[in-house]
Amino acid sequence: MNEQIFWDLIEKARKSTAANFETQCVNLTEFLVQAHTPEEIIAFEHILREKIEEASSWPIMAATFVVCSFISDDTYEDFRAWIVGQGKDNFEKILRDPNEICNIIKPSRDLELDGEYMLFVAANAYLEKTESDDEEAFYELIEHPAEKEIVQKWPESKNEYRKMFPRLYDAFWNEDRIQQKLEEAEEEED
Numbered sequence: 001m002n003e004q005i006f007w008d009l010i011e012k013a014r015k016s017t018a019a020n021f022e023t024q025c026v027n028l029t030e031f032l033v034q035a036h037t038p039e040e041i042i043a044f045e046h047i048l049r050e051k052i053e054e055a056s057s058w059p060i061m062a063a064t065f066v067v068c069s070f071i072s073d074d075t076y077e078d079f080r081a082w083i084v085g086q087g088k089d090n091f092e093k094i095l096r097d098p099n100e101i102c103n104i105i106k107p108s109r110d111l112e113l114d115g116e117y118m119l120f121v122a123a124n125a126y127l128e129k130t131e132s133d134d135e136e137a138f139y140e141l142i143e144h145p146a147e148k149e150i151v152q153k154w155p156e157s158k159n160e161y162r163k164m165f166p167r168l169y170d171a172f173w174n175e176d177r178i179q180q181k182l183e184e185a186e187e188e189e190d
Helices: 003-015 021-036 038-054 060-068 073-084 088-096 098-103 107-110 121-130 137-141 158-166 166-172 175-189
Strands: none
Touching: 003 021, 003 088, 021 038, 021 121, 038 073, 038 121, 060 073, 060 098, 060 158, 073 088, 088 098, 088 166, 098 166, 121 137, 158 166, 166 175
């Protein structure tokens, strides 16, 4: 498994369905099971982890909040996994300018951004390929790249978000959902 094969598999999965990201990830899992060894599946996961870390930056973190109306460690990781799942060309475009997200997904489909599905592709493929149910054993084989330290400069107003990402803001900013997510977070703390 190398980077070209990694991106080719993601592109094949993207083209295999018009349904949603979850179906794309299910198809990707099957492509890995059908044509790749357990070692290649582990290599796929290593490349995925490298790409998720490559996408770690202040602009992507802020874009996560604008699109998802919420930010947490999980939301941020899921969002970056979703970006990887959009294929090499889109991945590179989004890293250069998060406004490019507007060319990939419509605001009415923003709840389909669940990149968490991508995080389980290799694990599910590995378990199926090895006929195992020991998920922990798979994750013990995975090396995680060092996390970048990101200097966060959170805007103090909606207008500052809009200046950062005018197209993204106009398409995805959702004041009601932001308030809802804040209330849910406060309830979880109590």
